[in-house]
Amino acid sequence: MSEDKNKRLDDIVAQAKKYQTDREQTYRERSLKMYPWVCGRCSREFTNVNLQELTVHHRDHNHDNNPNDGSNWELLCIYCHDNEHSRYIEQVRYGNNDTQQTSDKASHNPFAGLSDLLNK
Secondary structure (H helix, E strand, O other): OHHHHHHHHHHHHHHHHHHHHHHHHHHHHHHHHHOOOEOOOOOOEOOOOOHHHEEEEEOOOOOOOOOOOOOOEEEEEHHHHHHHHHHHHHHHHHOOHHHHHHHOOOOOOOOOOHHHHHHO
């Protein structure tokens, strides 16, 4: 029974990976034909030798949103792509830093009554 369950799970994972690979190949190939092989952030240029280090980034972070005009894609090197996803995860987790800083200002002043105590 346990072997059947493990085999089914393995099959599900393998199928999901295959679907992801198929989907990536489709939009990756289209984007590589559409855009110059340059990272959209650091401007690093790529050739056939190092093209595997150039990734397709979905601007709205939805990997199923692949319009034919490529408007949801940008080519990023693996380093800039990792950085972009880290920033996105932090934004989702912690919110926008600008609004966070303005709302989290300390309102307590530990030295508020110090001058009165020193003058006594």
